[in-house]
Amino acid sequence: MNLMDMKDITPDAVIFWQWGFVNINATLVFTWAVMFLMVFGSILITRRLSSDTRLSRGQNLLEVVVGGMRKQIREVSGGQRPRPYLPFIGTLFLFIAVSNLLIIIPGYESPAASLSTTAALAICVFVAVPVFGILKKGLGGYLKLYIQPTIFMLPFNIVGELSRTLALAVRLFGNVMSGGKIVAILLAIVPFIFPVVMQALGLLTGLIQAYIFAILAMVYIASATRAHDREARDQRTADARKRQSEKGEN
Amino acid sequence: MLIDWFTVIAQIVNFLILVGLLKYFLYDRILSAMDAREEKIRHRLEEADSKREAAEELRRELEEKKAEMERRRGEMIQEAREAADQRRREWMDAAREAAESARDEWSAALARRREGFLRKMRELSADQVRRIGEKAFRDLAETEVEDQAVKVFLDRLKKMDAEGRDRFASALAESGKETTVVSGFSLGADRQERTSSRLREAFDEDINVAYEVSPELIFGIELRARGHKIGWSMAGYLAEMSERVSEAFEGESRKAPEVKETEASDELKAEAEASRTTGEARSRDGGSDSASSGAGGADEARKEKRNE
Numbered sequence: 001m002n003l004m005d006m007k008d009i010t011p012d013a014v015i016f017w018q019w020g021f022v023n024i025n026a027t028l029v030f031t032w033a034v035m036f037l038m039v040f041g042s043i044l045i046t047r048r049l050s051s052d053t054r055l056s057r058g059q060n061l062l063e064v065v066v067g068g069m070r071k072q073i074r075e076v077s078g079g080q081r082p083r084p085y086l087p088f089i090g091t092l093f094l095f096i097a098v099s100n101l102l103i104i105i106p107g108y109e110s111p112a113a114s115l116s117t118t119a120a121l122a123i124c125v126f127v128a129v130p131v132f133g134i135l136k137k138g139l140g141g142y143l144k145l146y147i148q149p150t151i152f153m154l155p156f157n158i159v160g161e162l163s164r165t166l167a168l169a170v171r172l173f174g175n176v177m178s179g180g181k182i183v184a185i186l187l188a189i190v191p192f193i194f195p196v197v198m199q200a201l202g203l204l205t206g207l208i209q210a211y212i213f214a215i216l217a218m219v220y221i222a223s224a225t226r227a228h229d230r231e232a233r234d235q236r237t238a239d240a241r242k243r244q245s246e247k248g249e250n
Numbered sequence: 251m252l253i254d255w256f257t258v259i260a261q262i263v264n265f266l267i268l269v270g271l272l273k274y275f276l277y278d279r280i281l282s283a284m285d286a287r288e289e290k291i292r293h294r295l296e297e298a299d300s301k302r303e304a305a306e307e308l309r310r311e312l313e314e315k316k317a318e319m320e321r322r323r324g325e326m327i328q329e330a331r332e333a334a335d336q337r338r339r340e341w342m343d344a345a346r347e348a349a350e351s352a353r354d355e356w357s358a359a360l361a362r363r364r365e366g367f368l369r370k371m372r373e374l375s376a377d378q379v380r381r382i383g384e385k386a387f388r389d390l391a392e393t394e395v396e397d398q399a400v401k402v403f404l405d406r407l408k409k410m411d412a413e414g415r416d417r418f419a420s421a422l423a424e425s426g427k428e429t430t431v432v433s434g435f436s437l438g439a440d441r442q443e444r445t446s447s448r449l450r451e452a453f454d455e456d457i458n459v460a461y462e463v464s465p466e467l468i469f470g471i472e473l474r475a476r477g478h479k480i481g482w483s484m485a486g487y488l489a490e491m492s493e494r495v496s497e498a499f500e501g502e503s504r505k506a507p508e509v510k511e512t513e514a515s516d517e518l519k520a521e522a523e524a525s526r527t528t529g530e531a532r533s534r535d536g537g538s539d540s541a542s543s544g545a546g547g548a549d550e551a552r553k554e555k556r557n558e
Binding site for chain 1: 257261
């Protein structure tokens with residue numbers, strides 16, 4: 001039933017079709033499957049949305065998920081509006097979470113167990129950080145972050161930027177891949193019951209990894225978009241005053 | 251090699267496509283639905299707030315109206331009560347006045363009737379007495395008595411004092427020596443002759459004497475000349491008697507209320523006496539009460555009686 005042998009660490013190794021550099025491997029196939037599932041499910045649920053107080057179960061689920069993500073983004077970003085970040089961060093979380101939760105289906109391999117996928121996601125984050133930073137603060141404002149607190153920190157900042165991207169990719173890949181491998185190994189040793197527990201643990205781990213990946217991505221983006229501490233403090237007090245005055249007006 | 255760069259690129263593309271698709275199919279739709287719902291809820295809350303405020307306002311207005319109505323009700327009740335009291339007092343006064351006036355009228359009428367009755371009684375009595383007297387004297391009138399009456403008359407003429415005689419003489423002179431003798435009975439020629447000669451002796455030889463009979467005089471004889479009159483008659487006695495009888499009735503009618511008061515005071519005295527006796531009886535029973543307390547009881551009884 002298994003597509004992958006024990007020696008295959010990543011689903012990239014299972015290649016269905018190859019033409020030179022271009023190949024279609026299990027990672028891509030399962031990614032498409034996950035994408036199809038998510039998009040089709042979204043279309044299905046959001047086809048008839050209700051803005052009334054009575055709503056369908058699917059809409060309720062999606063609203064809880066989206067509302068939770070929005071709340072998390074707002075908290076992590078230090079009170080910034082979550083709307084611009086939601087599609088990117090939310091999709092990161094949902095894609096990884098769905099990819100990992102589907103391991104409950106026999107014969108399925110999570111795309112997140114492929115270092116290529118996690119690297120791709122990490123690269124996306126690596127690119128997204130300066131993009132959001134520049135959109136928010138302008139090019140100069142963003143680049144100034146690299147010489148904070150002094151110019152001498154520039155190399156360390158650059159290394160930090162790269163290393164955390166690498167860490168993102170490897171952390172997710174390692175966790176998911178190892179989870180899958182542990183289940184496979186345990187199946188060889190103890191065929192009954194124990195692998196089920198490990199499989200459940202794998203579901204939990206997968207969800208936690210999705211959360212960690214998304215939260216870290218948001219933290220990186222927030223560090224690039226957030227004002228300096230003093231400015232942030234000022235901004236926060238100004239915001240608080242504004243909210244209070246709005247309340248008072250109401 | 252764990253990383254397949256074609257896969258990496260493909261996954262990046264896949265991810266970006268997924269981001270776009272989910273943004274369109276999921277986030278935007280869900281968020282707009284949520285926003286719409288929030289907006290709707292906010293709108294409803296505002297509406298509810300405004301309605302609540304309106305209701306509160308209405309409630310306040312109604313409370314005020316209610317309080318106003320309560321106040322006005324109280325005022326109206328008070329006014330009605332005062333008006334009723336006023337009307338009652340007026341009616342009571344009117345009734346009292348009417349009763350008093352009725353009583354006054356009644357007592358006046360009573361007094362009038364009593365007065366009238368007494369007057370009639372007086373007149374009747376006097377008249378009756380006079381009639382009886384007249385009748386009695388008429389029945390008794392005989393020649394000897396009539397002679398006696400003439401004699402008395404002539405004696406009177408003789409005994410008349412000088413002043414009276416002069417006054418009559420002057421009156422006689424003024425009347426042209428004409429005089430009239432009026433008698434209650436027929437004198438007869440003999441007595442007329444005697445009387446005329448006696449008059450001529452007394453006053454003047456030339457006087458003319460006329461004789462008239464007036465039964466009203468009953469038993470008397472009068473000499474009249476120009477408003478002057480000398481004589482004697484039973485009518486005078488009878489008139490005096492009628493007067494006396496009238497006076498007696500007058501006195502009786504005046505005395506009537508006094509009699510009432512006397513009776514009342516008699517009653518009071520009797521009651522005071524009674525209460526004094528009971529007080530004494532009490533003091534005898536109690537042994538400690540003095541006799542003065544009995545007298546005080548009598549005083550109190552008298553006071554109560556007066557209050558009544």
